[in-house]
Amino acid sequence: MNKYTPFSAVFKQVLTPEDIQTLIGKTKGYEDTGNKMTVGLLLDYFVQACYQKWNGFRESTRLGPSYGLPKVHYSTLSGKAGEVPYEIFKRMFQLLVKKCNRQTRRHLNLPKDLLLIDSTTITAANSRMSWAPYKKFRAGLKLHVAVSHGQRSPVNVEESIARRNDAPFGEVLADPDYILVQDRAYGKISRLDQYVLHGQSFVIRLKDNLHLVKPRKLHRPAEGDTTIVRDITCYIGQGKCQSAHRHRVVEFKNDRGEVVRVVTDLRNESAHVIAEIYKARWQIEVFFRWIKQHLNVPCLFGTTENAVYSQLFVALAVYVVLRRVYDEIHPNVPVFVQLTFWEFMQHWRIFSLPLEWQVQFSLFRNKGILEIISIP
Template identity: 85%
Template sequence: MNKYTPFLAVFKQVLTPEEVQMVTGQTKDYVDRGTKMTVGLLLDYFVQACYHKWDGFRQSARLGPNFDLPEIHYSTLSGKAGEVPYEIFKRIFQLLVKKCNRQTRRHLNLPKDLLLIDSTTVTAANSRMPWASYKKFRGGIKLHVALSQGQRLPVNVEESIAKRNDAPFGEVLADTDYILVQDRAYGKISRLDQYVLQGQSFVIRLKDNLHLVKPRNLQRPAEGETEIVRDMTCYIGQGKCQSAQRHRVVEFENDRGEVVRVVTDLRKESAHVIAEIYKARWEIEVFFRWIKQHLNVPCLFGTTENAVYSQLFVALAVYVLLRRVYDEIHPNVPAFAQLTLWEFMQHWRIFSLPLEWQVQLSLLRNKSILGIISIP
């Protein structure tokens, strides 16, 4: 891998054409009958369009041959994107996530990594997404994401139209191998009791109007910089909606001086650590902002459900591999040559990576990308 190695070549080394064919062949009710315009070629075009920020099928068809892609008419691209079930690209994304999974140092010395759960909305003119009507003149879809705080990678993603409520997806994305960190949209009282019974650790913000019944203060020494207002156990809610179990609730002030109230099953950690865990949820907001700014996510090419979701799952797959390669190289580059993820991507696009990064990329090839990325 030298300074002229394109990103698509790395993508195809990690996720081989044979694996793409395997995933396609496992899809019910769909047979890829294309001879030239295949699912694999559509994936290549989506990867390049996302990585180079092309603005639609027309520009993709025009610029594709400049990046070693076969010449294809834009209408053929559009037709194929609308035809191929987006579940294929969703499974391709999931396969890439498994390959890029790695052990990370635990944040705050916790026994489990944090799983940050939230959603982001992508909108377009109502005429472009009539199947996902959102507001008066806008259509919209949501990506519900579970982001590993340690790896800074999405480990699971579910799609829906924008009108769907976030709360049910909190359960779908839950994983007992992690500590869930969620905003108040996911704080359903019955679900808190269920998580405790399932052994699912969590730190979830409570709505301000929820009643706390029979509070009992916990006497613990203050530590850390966060201003802790109260640390207690109590029942949550009232009447038929009251929790069946006592839960620990921590109240603290955020950076704006507002009191934030979170519920958790963690009993041994200090209130300061609980507050820091919830503050880590901001990283998923940074992730959403990053993919929207740098991976062309808001610029939807197609108008069908298949085309829209396919493009978004490929964009997430591009982020996963880009982040994985960056995290492998970054610790080995001298401080004076450090780049941010965005700078790394920009330099790689135009083959202008600093020499220090080129050397590490070459070493990465010598190790073999497939060798350093775990494959279950």
Template identity: 80%
Template sequence: MNKHTQFLAVFKQVLTPQEVEDVTGQTRYVDTATKVTVGLLLDYFVKACYRGWSGFRESARLGPSFDLPKVHHSTLSGKAGEVPYEIFKRIQMLVKKCNRKTRRHLNLSKDLLLIDSTTITAPNSQMSWAPYKKFRGGIKLHVAFSHGQHSLVNVEETIAKHYDAPLGEVLADSDYILMQDRAYGKISRLDQYVHHGQSFVIRLKNNLHLLKPRNLRRPAEGDMKIVRDITCYIGQGKCQSVKRHRVVEFENDRGEVVRVVTDLRKESPGVIAEIYKARWQIEVFFRWIKQHLNVPCLFGTTEKAVYSQLFVALTVYVLLRYVFEGIHRNVPAFAQLTFWEFMQYWRIFNLPLEWQVQFSLLRSQSDFANSSFP
């Protein structure tokens, strides 16, 4: 590996300019530009996200130093406000196919699909099309995150005032076990999930009634603080569930009692508690992209520009994670790096020799060098 290998070069190795053109052609947008094309705008977004540039003005100033064509910042801004963000959303959905599977420490028959949302706000002057609070606008990214792959499965975008619950059904996938928080725990939806064979572990709101509880006999599990393991009807009156559901109550690390409902009958209550704890992986993901991929620093003011930037940031995360997982498992223990350390060393072209060697091997593999997407 050349120690000066740039991230953008690797990005283009996975997603070629021709594939970007193909994705653009699948939309109604006609790219008539000869200089600032969709591909060049993507290059600028990728580089700005990866290097932490503060906006179009700084991107235009620093871009030529990183082998990008010289473009005026107003031209970049105008292009970002013109190109449909659906193009970048489709690109993100394509690049995520290079996710790597990792070992499942819970030994479940299916991978966990962690579903949650994150809110990104900006002054009303910058996001007037998405009113949120008195002086702030805001949007939400509703994310389905694979616990086994440490990466994205699906993403939906809405304004910040949109409720989370309806997106839970949109992001559901019967190939996974859903892990959702209280905002998604609609009683009628639990019955539907059971009817359609969708496995789930969902936290219940504290004020929901549990009717006709019946204790399940389970063996003791060491230090696991299981309070109750029952089957019951959930809710009351017109809002009562039709089916009996399994509810597990346990204490979290702060001593608070957490109630989750699940269709998993063979798993022990301790495993159910561990599944819920795995939900924090998506919180770590949200914190990571906000801290390290320039997400809170929005460049544009239009809906197209804002969502385009965010979907490119998610694309960059997927590719960074792919490269990291591909190298990390083959590097000796004494040379291990965290995901954050890997990104920082690569950003300044200073990866340790052991990582450079494995990086070169990864780039030469057919599943990387010849990546193609339908």
């Protein structure tokens, strides 16, 4: 590999100009009529702004030419960002997820991968996003994200204003090919019964005030795990809100000694495994923290829905490609030069990857990125 290969060049090999034109053509009511300022150029600017952590349209247009981007005025870039429907960038993200999909190692030898679902809130001053009122002086929006535990990368994302309840998005993001792992905001009783009927596996934390009716202890061989408090089947809730089916409930102590209560449809797994599955949910919190710290997510450039959501979906797309490249190369690098995901990104950003990484990167690119990445 040429050590000066920029991330943007790899990104363009995965998401080609032909892909972009196809996605634009599928967007009703929009035609990319710009001669110089096109959707493709807007994407290039967003990718570089995310990857290089630029802090706005002004800085992007000032620094862009240094990274091979055509010179444009910041008002032109801002106007284009507000004009282009953000659904185009959302579809770009979804296409990249399909292209970067890969076989994953099963967690705890389970038959299905875990799908970790949660949301993160991004806020700004009311004056910047009046269309998304949140608190007294703040506006806000949410990204509802489903992260594959095996791939350590998002596989589906829905957007909303911050005042929207998380619970309905749990159903939207559900996927029977995975085991859902969710926090208590998603633990609606009627939804648990629906999951059982539809064959959707799940491990979901229950609210502390829910009643457990007619509990029956499950007799399982002891595993020597003292964190397990109780393993039962029961009805959940009372009166009209009571579940129609008996559900398995496992109670265990977390690292702080607090009792956590989760409900699951997994009957053949031990209580220890159920507890470990729920603890894996922490990975999505790490993901949220990572993109906010390293991909410029809290620094919103625009003020319109199109500009804001477009920037966020591009940031998620950048993460997907970065993670795919890292996971492809990392296992083949000697132990003494291994890098964390963050270190890999930092070294690549300033063209200082160790020689061993450059060699593996060359092999990766010589195979043909699009031959390694699955094409839907």
